[in-house]
Amino acid sequence: MKTGSGNLFEVDGPPGPDERFDPLLEREGLRIERIVSTGQASPAGFWYDSPHEEWIVLLAGAATLEFEGETEAHAMRPGDYVRIPAHCRHRVAWTSASEPTFWLAVHYGDTAAARAVSRATTS
Amino acid sequence: MKTGSGNLFEVDGPPGPDERFDPLLEREGLRIERIVSTGQASPAGFWYDSPHEEWIVLLAGAATLEFEGETEAHAMRPGDYVRIPAHCRHRVAWTSASEPTFWLAVHYGDTAAARAVSRATTS
Numbered sequence: 533m534k535t536g537s538g539n540l541f542e543v544d545g546p547p548g549p550d551e552r553f554d555p556l557l558e559r560e561g562l563r564i565e566r567i568v569s570t571g572q573a574s575p576a577g578f579w580y581d582s583p584h585e586e587w588i589v590l591l592a593g594a595a596t597l598e599f600e601g602e603t604e605a606h607a608m609r610p611g612d613y614v615r616i617p618a619h620c621r622h623r624v625a626w627t628s629a630s631e632p633t634f635w636l637a638v639h640y641g642d643t644a645a646a647r648a649v650s651r652a653t654t655s
Numbered sequence: 656m657k658t659g660s661g662n663l664f665e666v667d668g669p670p671g672p673d674e675r676f677d678p679l680l681e682r683e684g685l686r687i688e689r690i691v692s693t694g695q696a697s698p699a700g701f702w703y704d705s706p707h708e709e710w711i712v713l714l715a716g717a718a719t720l721e722f723e724g725e726t727e728a729h730a731m732r733p734g735d736y737v738r739i740p741a742h743c744r745h746r747v748a749w750t751s752a753s754e755p756t757f758w759l760a761v762h763y764g765d766t767a768a769a770r771a772v773s774r775a776t777t778s
Contacts, residue, residue: 536736536738537735537737537738538735538736539734540735540736541733556710557710557761562684562763564761587679587680591714591734609662612661612662612663613659613661613662613663614659614660615680638680638685638687640682
């Protein structure tokens with residue numbers, strides 16, 4: 533009866549140059565995604581600006597988030613979670629290059645429209 | 656701009672006799688919950704039988720799930736996730752008593768109706 537099982541920390545193949553985005557579950561208005569960062573950061577001047585909310589948790593590794601209008605960056609360590617409201621502009625300022633950083637992201641609301649927009653928005 | 660932040664592995668106060676259920680996010684049709692088990696298991700003959708789907712991941716500790724109709728139990732180690740369809744009867748057969756077990760559960764669908772039902776169903 534159980535389906536859709538796996539392990540968040542198992543990754544197929546060697547790490548490439550880009551972050552990995554692996555959808556784990558997709559439903560109307562809901563998308564659960566595993567993200568693996570290996571030293572990447574958002575380009576200078578890039579801001580994620582999503583029309584839907586998301587809830588993210590860092591499960592392994594380390595990263596720093598920046599939120600527009602905040603002077604202080606937001607260090608993320610294993611277990612740290614944060615809810616990011618729709619249109620809250622943010623960027624990934626840094627991820628660890630010495631170990632993979634595993635994130636779990638829960639996108640909810642208008643996720644179909646949001647998917648195309650959220651990764652293509654620059655300021 | 657960031658809100659609803661915290662750390663999944665930080666728990667207020669000493670462990671009590673019961674599992675802890677901490678809602679982290681509640682939206683229409685969506686509930687993200689942190690569960691901390693400290694050796695508890697479902698009572699004999701008890702089956703969770705939820706009208707909504709859920710997606711759960713074990714983040715620390717260890718546990719064993721059972722699904723009705725399956726002869727083999729489902730060992731859960733850190734990072735293991737599983738999607739449990741609506742009305743897929745299951746129980747927590749065992750959780751580690753030597754360390755806390757941290758779960759993240761994403762409930763989706765008719766979560767309001769489901770909340771009352773899912774913890775009160777025995778066979």
